[in-house]
Amino acid sequence: MRVVICGAGQVGYNIARYLAAEDADITVVDRDPALVEKISDALDVKGVIGFASHPDVLEKAGVANADMLIAVTHADEVNMVACQIAHSIFDVPTKIARIRDQSYLNPMWSDLFSRENMPIDVIISPELEVAEAIERRLNIPGAFDVVPLAEGKISLIGIHCSDDTPIINTPLRQLTELFPKLHVRVVGISREGRGFVPTADDELRAGDDIYVVVDQEHLQRTMEVFGHSEKEARKVIIVGGGNIGFNLARRIEESHPHVHLKLIEVDKKQAERVARALERTVVIHGDALETEILEECNIDNAETIVAVSNDDEVNILSSLLAKRHGCRRATALINTGSYSSIISTLGIDTVVNPRSITVSRILQHVRRGRIRSVHTVADGLGEIIEAEALETSGLVGVPIREVKLPPGVIVGAILRGEEVIIPRGGTVIRAHDLVVIFSSTEAVKKVEKFFAVKLEFF
Structure with missing residues (x-):
C-alpha cells in the first residue's frame, strides 16, 4: 500500500509509525524541515519538505501512484485543498482529512464534502471523537478506557488493578471456574511499562492496567468482579470551554439530564459564547488553578472533574487540586506523551490522549x-x-x-x-x-x- 501523509506532527508521525511497521510505502509531507528530518531519521519513510496544498509538492511525494492520502496538518484548509488536488488532478482512490473547526462540520453544510464539491472520503474531527470518548468513560466509572464494539453489544474496557482487586494473584484460567456465567476475557496486560497478551496461566498483579472484552450485558457485574463498584457521577465539573469542553458539555446535557454540570473557562469571551450556547450548564469565568474558583464550583461536593483545556499542565494541576479539595475522580486530557508514565503515580484516574484516539479512527479506514x-x-x-x-x-x-x-x-x-x-x-x-x-x-x-x-x- 502506498500512502502519502500530509503533516509530520504527532498524529502524522504516529500514523506513519504504525504503517511503516507493516511495510507500507509511506511518504510524509510537511513544510517544517526539522519535522521532516525527524520523521525520516526515526522511521522507514520518505520525507518531502513543502506545502501539502501545492500540486507540485504532492506530485514530488508520489501522490499520483498513491492508494491513499491522509491529510492531518494543523490547518483545516490545507487538509481540504490537499484532498481536492489528490482527487481532481491525481485521482487518488481514498482521501482522509482531519477537520477541527466545527463550522465546517455543521450538518447544514454537509454537501460541502460531497464528491461533486470537495471530495473527502473520511472526515476525522478530533474534538468530537475525544468528547465522545470521555462521555463513554463517564458512563462507566472505574474504567480508564471504553471502546464499544460489535454494534454496541461488546465492549473493550480498560481497568486498573490495585491491592483491593479481588482476583489479583489468581491464574486467568480460574476466572472461568470462579465466574462460569460471566462473559468476559482478559486480552491485554500493561505491567511496568511492558505490554503483553496473557496466557491462561498468567496472574493479575496490583498495578497492572488490563484490557478486557466483555458482553455489554455483563458490564456492571464485570466491573464489580474487578473491584470497581463506583456509581455514575451526578455532579461533574469541566475545565476548558474550547471545542472539546463545549462538545462534551453539550453531549452530557442531551444524554444525561440528571447530571449537574459546571464548566470553568479562563477566557471571558469564550466563557460568554459557551454560556449562550449551552442550556443547563453553569459556566464560570475564571482560572481552574485558583482555589477560590474551585470553591465557587463546590469542588468538595463534585464527583468528577474533567480537565480538557488546551494546556496539559493546567489539566494535570487542576485535576490534582480538585482531588486534594475532595473531588472523587479526575480525568485529564494529555497531549504530551512524556507525561504518560507519571500520571498514574500522581493520582489522576483517567488520561485521555487525543492523538491515540485520532490515530485509531484513521487506522480503521x-x-x-x-x-x-x-x-x-x-x-x-x-x-x-x-x-x-x-x-x-x-x-x-x-x-x-x-x-x-x-x-x-x-x-x-x-x-x-x-x-x-x-x-x-x-x-x-x-x-x-x-x-x-x-x-x-x-x-x-x-x-x-x-x-x-x-x-x-x-
Whole structure:
C-alpha cells in the first residue's frame, strides 16, 4: 500500500509509525524541515519538505501512484485543498482529512464534502471523537478506557488493578471456574511499562492496567468482579470551554439530564459564547488553578472533574487540586506523551490522549479485508480489531485451539447474530461471525490476512 501523509506532527508521525511497521510505502509531507528530518531519521519513510496544498509538492511525494492520502496538518484548509488536488488532478482512490473547526462540520453544510464539491472520503474531527470518548468513560466509572464494539453489544474496557482487586494473584484460567456465567476475557496486560497478551496461566498483579472484552450485558457485574463498584457521577465539573469542553458539555446535557454540570473557562469571551450556547450548564469565568474558583464550583461536593483545556499542565494541576479539595475522580486530557508514565503515580484516574484516539479512527479506514473497526490500545500495546469471518478464512470451521494464531494474538469475543460468545479452545468460528481480536502491533499484518477476501470467494 502506498500512502502519502500530509503533516509530520504527532498524529502524522504516529500514523506513519504504525504503517511503516507493516511495510507500507509511506511518504510524509510537511513544510517544517526539522519535522521532516525527524520523521525520516526515526522511521522507514520518505520525507518531502513543502506545502501539502501545492500540486507540485504532492506530485514530488508520489501522490499520483498513491492508494491513499491522509491529510492531518494543523490547518483545516490545507487538509481540504490537499484532498481536492489528490482527487481532481491525481485521482487518488481514498482521501482522509482531519477537520477541527466545527463550522465546517455543521450538518447544514454537509454537501460541502460531497464528491461533486470537495471530495473527502473520511472526515476525522478530533474534538468530537475525544468528547465522545470521555462521555463513554463517564458512563462507566472505574474504567480508564471504553471502546464499544460489535454494534454496541461488546465492549473493550480498560481497568486498573490495585491491592483491593479481588482476583489479583489468581491464574486467568480460574476466572472461568470462579465466574462460569460471566462473559468476559482478559486480552491485554500493561505491567511496568511492558505490554503483553496473557496466557491462561498468567496472574493479575496490583498495578497492572488490563484490557478486557466483555458482553455489554455483563458490564456492571464485570466491573464489580474487578473491584470497581463506583456509581455514575451526578455532579461533574469541566475545565476548558474550547471545542472539546463545549462538545462534551453539550453531549452530557442531551444524554444525561440528571447530571449537574459546571464548566470553568479562563477566557471571558469564550466563557460568554459557551454560556449562550449551552442550556443547563453553569459556566464560570475564571482560572481552574485558583482555589477560590474551585470553591465557587463546590469542588468538595463534585464527583468528577474533567480537565480538557488546551494546556496539559493546567489539566494535570487542576485535576490534582480538585482531588486534594475532595473531588472523587479526575480525568485529564494529555497531549504530551512524556507525561504518560507519571500520571498514574500522581493520582489522576483517567488520561485521555487525543492523538491515540485520532490515530485509531484513521487506522480503521486503512486496514484491509472485512475489517469493520480498529482501535489502538495503550499507545503501542496492540490493536483491538473487529472483523467479519468469511468462508475462505483460516479461522472458520475448526476449533480455535487448532488455528495457528500468530504469537501475541487472542480471540476476545464472537458475535453470532444477536448472541455474544466468549470463546474457549473448543469454540468453532462460523462464516459471517463478527470476530473481536486483540493483536500485538507486530502481528496486525498477519491478522489482516485472516480476513482478506480471497479469489476463491468470488
